[in-house]
Amino acid sequence: MREIYFIKQNKEKWLEIEQVIKGNIKKNPDDLSTLYINLINDLSFAQTYYPKSNTTVYLNHLSSHIFQKVYKTKRVERNKIFYFFGTEVPLLVYQYKRYLMYSFIFFILFTSIGVVSAIYDKEFAIIILGDEYVNTTIENIKKGNAVGIYQSGSTWGSTIGIIFNNVVVGAKMYLYGFFGGVGSLYALLSNSVMIGSFQYFFYDYGALQDSARGIWLHGVFEIFAMVVEAMCGLILGASILFPKTYSRFNSLKIGLKDSFKIFLSTIPFTICAGIIEGYVTRHALQMPLFLNIIIIFGSFGIIGFYYCIYPKIIYKQTTQIYTQNKLSDDGIL
Structure with missing residues (x-):
């Protein structure tokens, strides 16, 4: 698929994700997970066929931010300082x-x-x-x-x-x-x-x-x-x-x-x-x-x-965890 068609095909979805990141659109945890998985699929496709494109950089940027949105919706008791240094900062450094x-x-x-x-x-x-x-x-x-x-x-x-x-x-x-x-x-x-x-x-x-x-x-x-x-x-x-x-x-x-x-x-x-x-x-x-x-x-x-x-x-672990969780929620696993 040519890159221009790939962009046209998914542009509306990506713009919606931008609005979610900005807080203009509210999504429940399940919808956020769906957005994240779809975006990861788009990113994988772009990395395969357009590895040096600005589209790939853009999708990587979006996926990092939407992932943080998803992660923060989990109802898990955690030490905030440990989470900050152990997960949040490493994900930002990777991004x-x-x-x-x-x-x-x-x-x-x-x-x-x-x-x-x-x-x-x-x-x-x-x-x-x-x-x-x-x-x-x-x-x-x-x-x-x-x-x-x-x-x-x-x-x-x-x-x-x-x-x-x-x-x-x-x-x-x-x-x-x-x-x-x-x-x-x-x-x-x-x-x-x-x-x-x-x-x-x-x-x-x-x-x-x-x-x-x-x-x-x-x-x-x-x-x-x-x-x-x-x-x-x-x-x-x-x-x-x-x-x-x-x-x-x-x-x-x-x-x-x-x-x-x-x-x-x-x-x-x-x-x-x-x-x-x-x-x-x-x-x-x-x-x-x-x-x-x-x-x-x-x-x-x-x-x-x-x-x-x-x-x-951390990036690989958290991506794998959310992929597995989503597959489990969908009844695939």
Whole structure:
């Protein structure tokens, strides 16, 4: 079937689903399930015959939102926080997974710019990091304590200050998405270039391994969360620039609500990063190397699984559950 006929054949049904998502049309749980199953069938057909079409993207968007409508109608007692972090956020991350990919691509690109700039301009690290920080760190490296900068101040005081600062930075990176996503990219650029030049600075002074043992203890959670926050900004910006079939205002409402939920999911990781930086990083070089490795790769495994693997698992599970339930309700199973 040609795509134009496929669209004409199902256009009215899809427009009705849009109205259901907006709340303009009320449906009972059975009718919602029927709409969802029909839409999944249309999506499967489109993915098979028009895999790179905007129609497929549109149907995937609709199916994600109608699924949430269906899921919320289930009369099941559940812990709201567990549902939020265990189901709602992963489904949203899966829905907007391409924005996470874009954010990672930009992060790698911008970090590379920081590295290359530091290679060709020895003063670049000073410009980015500041004279005092660079000079203090050079002295610490000469003393054999590359992460000495993290040992100043009290543990609890440093932790509170770090958490507050990181939450503010993350919130700015997200909210700058109101400027069409460009603001979020600029914030990501600033932080990524700093990371790239920062790491090359230690490499240039022969202290890359020692710095990695300390910095990446908290850096995994902090930087991965930063990438996700930039993703949220891109979602917000895209909802303004590309409203699709929605009005620009309704598109913004949907984008703001969805992106804010994903942003909230980064807060626990930001808090964990602050606690690790305040209490653990200062002891990084006194710790056994295997313990550094366990914390670093364990942190990467946790946050990487949550944002990159778990969403796909939840999406498949919930889709399968509702398909089975619908077949059962229809007497097929």
